[in-house]
Structure formats: structure tokens, C-alpha cells
Amino acid sequence: MSGTSTNNESVSSRRIFQSLSQGNSTSQSVWSKGMFSSSNTCLDGCPAVHLCSHQADYVPSNSDPSDVYETSHSYSDDMLPDDAFYNSGGAGSSSICSTQWELNRAGDSTEGHPPPASRSCGHNDWNLNDGHHAKRARVENIIKGMSSCPATLCTDVTRRTEELPSHQEHMQRTGPCSATHDQTEQLESQHQQLERLRTKFQNVDQASEATDGVKEGNHHPCSDSGTSQEALGDSDRDSEIYQGWKRVKMMNYFQSRPAKIKLMADVLKDELSKAVSRSVDYIFKSMPLSLAHEDSVGDASPQSSCKGNNCRLTCYGSAVVRVPDVQTEALSLVVQKPQPEKPDKFIPQSSSRAHLPPEPPVPFGVDFALPEDQPPEKNQTAVRQHALSRAQDRHSEGGQATFNTHWNSVKVRSKVNARSVRRLQNHTLSVGQLLCLPHVKIEPDNLMKTNPYMLNEGLSTNHLKKAKLMFFYTRYPSSLVLKKCFHDVQFTRCITSQLIKWFSNFREFFYIQMEKFARHALMEGVADVRGLTVGRESELFRALNVHYNKANDFQVPDRFLDVAEITLREFYIAISLGKDRDPSWKKAIYKVICKLDSDVPADFQSHHTG
DNA sequence: TACATACCTG
């Protein structure tokens, strides 16, 4: 294969990876901001104010990726990035508000009624002000609602119908003051229907195995109206019942159907399908993907945000923990849509999260604890970018320390590159596909920790430094020497070419310095070539040492000083003799210098790192 | 012609 084709491959690969790397680096801040924005919108929208303040402080932005990095992590700690995603996306909350919102939108009786959730949850303004956001909210809510399963919904309706008498007792006791006039009318007009519905759904519940423990007299723990209900204020109870009626109203549509549960499931599935389809179209038309559901439970307490409002409703029990799966699956549909863009283009998507409507409020009384057998990482199949974003978080915690211990000279860039590589390795490209990405920096330490016998399929910054140190001994290493010294690398044409290119560049810099200092000596009037010496304190040596041994943690062999001195004198002589008029005048010098190579110490062949 | 290297450029 000719070098041209190899170059072409390298070029294209490099271009690609450059784009990826740039995307990463430049998206750092964006991505980080996206984290915040996701946090803003995660829980219930109500506390978005204080979350937004974080973002506002942050957004002005830091052009320094490292600063961004640090900042983002310190923040992510506060935001409980991992579990928060699952917790905050709780089905209960979204189902509640979404369902009731849907009902409010669809229900005739709600004309003129602001949706309870809208009144109670501070995010409604966003929803109402943006039809697209409303769509998204509907999609998410429907998806989440699905997760709670129709059976659960039925149990909820059943419970609502059961609560009705007590509510009427309450109304009789307190009068209509605690409820709106419309609500009172609805109570009266629908009471009869509800009674019938109640009976029917009780039958359904009893016949359904899926609703074990939700039968009458054995309520779902979270739907128990005992203690928690007693703790409610009157207005809370009214609102709650009001929302229950909305659900029941929807149920009325199916009242005449025999298989209610199945029908509901079908309807909801159909709605879900359409909603997801709409959301896909919308998302790809209007904004980058929103992958950020790294919501934080800790910061936005649903109790505080929705307390006293209609947000407090039901608990869907075990369905809660299923919601994130469903939701991420839905999002995965979006993510997996073919995209001509680079994968990392998705990363900044979360930045657009700030423009999305906040998540529906989270009902309190819901156990957000995520089962240990369902860690967030289990959903990596759902949203690759989401996993990637989170992986960045985790790498920054643990892997960062390892990073920082290596090369100070490549701090920021190495972070970006290595993270990018890890992401690519894990999610986008196989390691083999990275072979022809010459400047891909795979952290060998990480790989070797995983498997000390595994060959690196790329050259790292450690390899580069090692090559530079090798240059102190050999300026023209043979391929055999290279293979011996880089025995931890799986040699390919690309790897070999890259190493050869490295040494070519090293020589180029070396000879440029020699010529420069030789001419400088001539200009300074050095008459005798014996006056040209290269010591460790010489300016020439410092220049070379900075280039090849920047950390100055390597004892440069005396032999290199000798070679440098010889080379300097060769240049001095050639220039003084006017040989530099010949375009190829340096070649004679190169022939001399190439014979001065020394053997590379055994340490370079036995150890991977310097 | 294939390959290696130098040179120039970004």
C-alpha cells in the first residue's frame, strides 16, 4: 500500500476525530450547562427558579474547558446526578400532572378551568407559552403514564371513586367554600356515574391479578387514604378528588366497553406511539435532543414545591421505578434515529434542555428509591448520549485523578482526548476503528489496568514522551527498535508510520535548532569550531531539553550532548564553507549524524512508561 | 514503481 493511501486514510480519520475532539472540548461548557438545564427542568418546574440561578451564574461561561469541567462536577455532586435521573422522572409525578392536564385539555367540564397542575406547579407558564413544549410535556407524560400501567390507573380510579363519598361528606361538612362552583356541579352531575363506575372497576380489580393488593380493603400502600389523607388539608383533598374526577371522566368514555383495561392499554399505547412520533419530528426539527434527565431529587423537593397543590396525588407503587426505563426507551427512539452528525453533536443537546418545559411535578409520598438491580447504567441501551454524558461525570470523578498524575503538559487536551476515546471505544467506534486516527490518545494505563496483556492499538501521550526520550539515544530508530521499545503497542502500518513521523519531526526540530545556533555562532564571530560546545547549561541544550524532556524528569545522557555538539559543529562548518547554497547541503550532515545513534537502554524495552 | 525522507504548511 502506498503511503499516499495511508495518508489519505489518516487525513480523513484525523479530520473526523478532530471534529469529535473539538466537539467535545467545545461542548464541554455546553454539555455542562446542559446538565444544569436538565436539573432545572427535572423535577417539577416549580423549583426551577433556584436551579436556574445556578445555570445563570454558570452560563456566562467559561471558555476554559478545565474550569468548566471542574465546575460542572462540583455542581453535579450537589445535583445527585445519577439516581436523580430515575427518581425525578418518577411516574407518579408526571402521570399525575400529565394525566390531569390531558384531562383538563380534553374535558369539557374544564373549560374555563385552569388546569390544577398549571395553577399549582410553577412550570405551567412555560408549557402554555410554548405549544411545542406542551407537546413534549404531553409526550413525556403519556410515556410516564404508560409506565404506571392501565391496571394501576384503574386502581387509582377505583380509589378515587371510593373517596368520593368521603368527599361529599366533607363537602356537606365544610360547604362548597373549599371547592369551586364548577367542581361542585361536577360532583353532583357525575356522582351517579361514578358510583356505577366504581362498582365496575372494583369488579375489574378483583378479577385482575395485576392488581393484587389493590383490592378493596387491601389498598396499595401508597394509595392508602388513611394516614396520608388525614394529613391533607381540605383544599388538598378537594383538589385531589377533583383530579380524580378528571380521571374518572376519561374512564367514562370506556364505561360501556367490556374489556376496559385492555382498551385503555390499547388507547394509551396508540397515544404513546403517536406522541412519540410527534416528539421525534418535533425534536429533530426544532432542537437538539434532550437527553438530560439527570434530575435531582435533592434540590427540588416535591413536597415543598407542590405542597398544598394538586401535585399531591397518587403513588403508582412499583411502576415508579419502571418509568425511567420507559422514558429512556422512548428517548432512545429519538436518539437512534439516523443522524448524519457526529455522535458528540448530541452532547450539547442537553444544553437545549433549558428551553424545554420542566418535568411535571413529583408527587410526594412516592418512594423514589431506585432498586439496586436497576442502576442507571442499565439503561445505557436507551440513550447513548445520555449514558455518555453521565459517563463523563463518572470519569471526572475517578479517572481524573489518574489523569492528573500523568502529564502536566497535556492536561486539558489529554482529558478531552481520552474521554473522547473512551466514549468512542465504548459507544461509537471499536478500538480497531481508531487505529488510523493518528492523534487519538488512548490512555494506555487505563487499558493496561483492564488487561495488562492487552496490546494498545493506539499511541498515547506516554508513548510520545517515551519516543522523545528515545530520541536522546537514537535519531534514526529502526522499525525493530521501535517494536522493541513499544512492545505494548500492536504494530500496524499506521502505528509504524506514526512513530516514524514522530522521529522525523523530532529530527526536524533538532536540525533546525542546530542550524539556528550554528548561524548564531557565526554571526557572533565564533572563529574556531572548537569553541562550539554543548553543555547542560547551554541555551541550545535547554531548548532541546524543553522539547524532548519538558518535565525535565529524565537524565539526558552525555552521549546526546556529544551528538548535539558534533551536529552543531557540522552545521557551523558547512555554513561557514558556504555549503548551504546547495539545496541538499544538509544531507551530508544527516549522514554523519545518523551514524551516531546509540542503543536504546534496556529499560526502554522492558517498561512501557518512562 | 515503491518506499523513505525532507520540506513546507496548518
Place this chain on the structure above:
DNA sequence: CAGGTATGTA
């Protein structure tokens, strides 16, 4: 540091 091109050599 890497890509591209020019040049020299076998």
C-alpha cells in the same frame, strides 16, 4: 504534531 508534497534511492 500531522498532512501533503517533493525528492532521492533501490
